[in-house]
Amino acid sequence: MLLAVVDPLPMYCRGIATVLSAAGHIVEQPGEPLAWGRRDDRMMLLTLDAVSSWDLLHQLGSAGDGCPVIAVLTDDSVAAGLTAVRAGAQSVAARQMDEATLVATVDATRAGQAVVPAEVLAALIGGAGPETRHLTADQQRWLRQLAAGMTVAQLADRAGYSERAMFRLLQALYRQLGVRTRIEAVIRAQQQGWLLPTSEQPGVT
CATH class of the missing domain: 1.10.10 (Arc Repressor Mutant, subunit A)
Incomplete structure (x- = not known):
């Protein structure tokens, strides 16, 4: 399975690619992530740092044919994690995660598992979420x-x-x-x- 790293910082991408390549993964940095993510046998590590990246996650998730996405959060709040999962992310991780957590998250997601922080999981199970009714x-x-x-x-x-x-x-x-x-x-x-x-x-x- 090919793995894309989508992040605005080239040095971060290279660092992630080095760690994951050493763990046996084939890592790419696609120029067109949406088109890349709609092909078979692929997975994406996507940093959610701007509206465009959240929109990419939403498009991949809503299409029904997008690749599994690990959402990498610059804001690791429960609310951000819930939003990422509801937008289509299979797994959620903090951007400052260590190498062992990175490899374990990628391996588990590749195996079809979902990896989310315990607080986000508890909120999902408990039905916690924003009050979206009654906006003026x-x-x-x-x-x-x-x-x-x-x-x-x-x-x-x-x-x-x-x-x-x-x-x-x-x-x-x-x-x-x-x-x-x-x-x-x-x-x-x-x-x-x-x-x-x-x-x-x-x-x-």
């Missing part, structure tokens, strides 16, 4: 604007709040969604269909 129209609009690249200052100006007040409102929204960062909030909104115009959202007529 303003909150949904803010998510769409964040996804479009607006800054907090621009959002505040449009909404009629001070920048500090807008920041507090967004932090409260992130907590409501069970996420910690803007990137995770945008991914959550994408998964729920909130980035569509209101008339096109599921269940809205």
Whole structure:
């Protein structure tokens, strides 16, 4: 099975490739990860550090024909782990994992097992997750604007709040969604269909 390492830092990719090659894995760094991941007998180690990487994970997971993905988290919170699993990751690991953990995670995932932190597993079993109901129209609009690249200052100006007040409102929204960062909030909104115009959202007529 071929293994891709997708990370923005070439030195990190080389280090991971060295460790995994020594453990007997064939490692590649594809130029087109989505197309690469939709072919047979492949697995991907994907660092989730930007909207584009979360979007890649979601595309591979939702396609039904994507390769197994080990989500490498720069934010190793339970919320980030839950979001990664729900977006389609088979396994979840922290970016600062040691070599032994890296090899064990790759070997287990290759064997068809799922490797996730104990806290994430407990949250999945217990049904823990973000409260995604009851978002206001303003909150949904803010998510769409964040996804479009607006800054907090621009959002505040449009909404009629001070920048500090807008920041507090967004932090409260992130907590409501069970996420910690803007990137995770945008991914959550994408998964729920909130980035569509209101008339096109599921269940809205």
